[in-house]
Amino acid sequence: MNGRLASEIVSLSLEHLTLVAITLGIAMAAAIPGAVLLARRAAARRWVLGFANIAQTIPSLALFGFLLPLPWIGGIGKRTAVIALCLYALLPILRNTLTGILGVDAGVRESAVAMGMTRRQILWQVELPLAVPSIVAGLRIATVTTIGTATIAAFIGAGGLGVFIVRGIAMMDKPQILAGAVPAAAMALLADEALEWIERKLSPA
Amino acid sequence: MSAHAIVEIRHLSCVLGGRTVLRDISLRVEEGETVVLLGRSGSGKTTLLKAVNGLTTPSAGEVWFEGRPAAQWDPIQLRRRMGYVIQDAGLFPHWTVAANVGLVPRLENWPPDRVAARVESLLEAVGLAPGEFRERYPRQLSGGQKQRVGIARALAADPPLLLLDEPFAALDPITRFELQRQFLHLRRTVRKTALFVTHDVREALMMASRVALLRDGALDLILTPEEFLAASTAEAKAFLASLEENWRQDERPPRI
Ligand SMILES: Nc1ncnc2c1ncn2[C@@H]1O[C@H](COP(=O)(O)OP(=O)(O)OP(=O)(O)O)[C@@H](O)[C@H]1O
Ligand SMILES: [Mg+2]
Numbered sequence: 001m002n003g004r005l006a007s008e009i010v011s012l013s014l015e016h017l018t019l020v021a022i023t024l025g026i027a028m029a030a031a032i033p034g035a036v037l038l039a040r041r042a043a044a045r046r047w048v049l050g051f052a053n054i055a056q057t058i059p060s061l062a063l064f065g066f067l068l069p070l071p072w073i074g075g076i077g078k079r080t081a082v083i084a085l086c087l088y089a090l091l092p093i094l095r096n097t098l099t100g101i102l103g104v105d106a107g108v109r110e111s112a113v114a115m116g117m118t119r120r121q122i123l124w125q126v127e128l129p130l131a132v133p134s135i136v137a138g139l140r141i142a143t144v145t146t147i148g149t150a151t152i153a154a155f156i157g158a159g160g161l162g163v164f165i166v167r168g169i170a171m172m173d174k175p176q177i178l179a180g181a182v183p184a185a186a187m188a189l190l191a192d193e194a195l196e197w198i199e200r201k202l203s204p205a
Numbered sequence: 206m207s208a209h210a211i212v213e214i215r216h217l218s219c220v221l222g223g224r225t226v227l228r229d230i231s232l233r234v235e236e237g238e239t240v241v242l243l244g245r246s247g248s249g250k251t252t253l254l255k256a257v258n259g260l261t262t263p264s265a266g267e268v269w270f271e272g273r274p275a276a277q278w279d280p281i282q283l284r285r286r287m288g289y290v291i292q293d294a295g296l297f298p299h300w301t302v303a304a305n306v307g308l309v310p311r312l313e314n315w316p317p318d319r320v321a322a323r324v325e326s327l328l329e330a331v332g333l334a335p336g337e338f339r340e341r342y343p344r345q346l347s348g349g350q351k352q353r354v355g356i357a358r359a360l361a362a363d364p365p366l367l368l369l370d371e372p373f374a375a376l377d378p379i380t381r382f383e384l385q386r387q388f389l390h391l392r393r394t395v396r397k398t399a400l401f402v403t404h405d406v407r408e409a410l411m412m413a414s415r416v417a418l419l420r421d422g423a424l425d426l427i428l429t430p431e432e433f434l435a436a437s438t439a440e441a442k443a444f445l446a447s448l449e450e451n452w453r454q455d456e457r458p459p460r461i
Binding site for chain 1: 255258260280281282283284285289291293295296297298299308309312358
C-alpha cells in the first residue's frame with residue numbers, strides 16, 4: 001500500500017467520523033428531548049413514530065435525491081448529507097428513549113411522587129437514569145446505521161470514506177472500493193463493540 | 206385544651222375503576238397518636254393512605270392536614286411532610302441504600318454531610334449496619350432489609366406525620382418485635398403521629414392508640430385497643446377470633 005493511499009484513508013476516515021459525530025449529536029439533541037415530550041402525550045406519540053417509521057423506509061439514495069433540489073436544506077455538500085443522516089438516526093434514539101422512559105416501573109414512579117419529588121426531579125433523577133441503558137442501545141443502532149449510510153452520502157458530495165467507493169465504482173477499481181468499505185466496516189464494528197460495552201456497564205446487573 | 210388534629214379525613218369516598226373502594230370515611234388523627242388501620246386484604250387500607258398522601262384523588266369528601274384542606278397545600282410540600290413507608294418498600298432500583306434513605310433530605314437541600322450523618326444514624330436505628338449496607342443496591346437486599354430501608358427513608362426528614370403501609374410485614378418475628386418496640390419508643394420520645402396499616406390484629410393492638418377497623422372500604426369502628434378487645438361488630442369479632450385461634454395454637458401446637 002502506498003503512502004498517499006494510506007494518508008488518504010486516514011484523512012477520509014476522520015472526515016467520515018466527523019460526519020457521523022455531527023449527525024449523532026444533532027439526532028440525540030432532537031430525539032431525546034422529543035421523546036421526553038412525547039412520553040406524556042400518547043396521541044402525538046403515535047403520529048410521530050408513524051412518520052418516523054415511514055421516513056426510515058425511504059431508501060437512502062432516494063432520500064438524498066429528494067433532498068438535493070430543496071431550497072435551504074438541499075444542494076450538494078455536507079449539510080444535505082447530515083440532514084438525511086439525521087433522519088435515519090432519529091428514529092432508533094427516539095424509540096429507545098421512549099421505551100426506556102415508559103418502561104419505568106409504575107411502582108417506582110408512584111414512590112417518587114409519594115416522596116414529594118416534582119415532575120422535573122422525577123424526570124431527571126428517576127426516569128432518565130433508569131432509561132439510560134435503553135437510550136444507549138438506541139444510540140448504538142443509530143451509530144452503526146449512520147456509519148454505513150454515510151458512505152452513500154459521498155454521492156452528494158459529503159466526503160468521507162464513501163469517496164473511495166464512489167471513485168472505485170466510477171473507475172471499476174476494486175481496491176479503491178475496498179479502501180473505503182473496509183475502514184467503514186471496521187469503524188462500525190468498533191463503535192458497536194464500544195457502545196455494547198457501555199450499555200452493559202450501565203445496565204443493572 | 207383539646208388535642209390538635211394532624212390529619213382529619215372528612216366523609217371521604219374513593220371510586221377506582223368503577224368500584225367504590227372507600228365509602229364515607231371520617232377519621233381524625235391527633236398529634237402524637239398512632240391510628241392503626243386494620244382490615245382484611247382488599248378492604249381499602251392502602252387506598253386510604255394514598256388518599257391522605259394525595260396519590261389518589263377522592264371522589265367525595267376531603268382530607269385536612271395540619272389544619273388546612275389538602276387542596277390548599279402545594280402537593281409537593283404536603284408529601285414531604287409525610288414520611289411514607291410504601292407497601293413492598295418501593296425503593297429506587299438505580300440508587301444505593303444511602304441514596305434512597307437520603308432522598309427527602311436531599312430534596313430539602315440539606316448539606317451533604319448532614320444528609321450522610323442522618324443516613325448513618327437511621328440505618329443503625331433500623332438495624333442495618335451502615336458499613337455493610339450503605340453502598341448496596343435494592344436488588345442486593347432481602348425483602349425484610351428492603352422494608353427497613355423503606356422505613357429509614359420515611360423517617361429521614363423527620364416528618365410530622367408517618368404513613369406506614371404494613372411496614373413490618375416481611376420481617377422475621379424477632380426483627381419485627383424489635384422494630385415494633387423501637388417504634389413504640391420513638392412514639393413516646395418524639396411524639397410521632399402515625400397512620401399505621403396492618404392486617405395483623407396482634408400488631409394493631411400493640412401499636413395503636415386507636416384501632417380503625419375497615420371493612421369493604423367503610424369504617425366499621427374506631428376504638429382504643431382495650432375497647433376493641435370487647436368490640437361487638439361481626440368484623441371485629443372475626444379478627445378477635447383469629448387472635449384467640451393464634452393463642453390456642455401457641456399453647457397446643459397442631460398435630461401433624
Ligand atoms: N387503581 C385501582 N383500580 C381499581 N381498583 C383498585 C385500584 N386500586 C385498588 N383497587 C381495589 O380497591 C380495593 C382496596 O385496595 P387496597 O390496595 O386499598 O387494599 P388493602 O386493604 O391495602 O389490601 P392489602 O392488605 O392486600 O394490601 C381492592 O379490592 C383493590 O382491588
Ligand atoms: Mg395494601
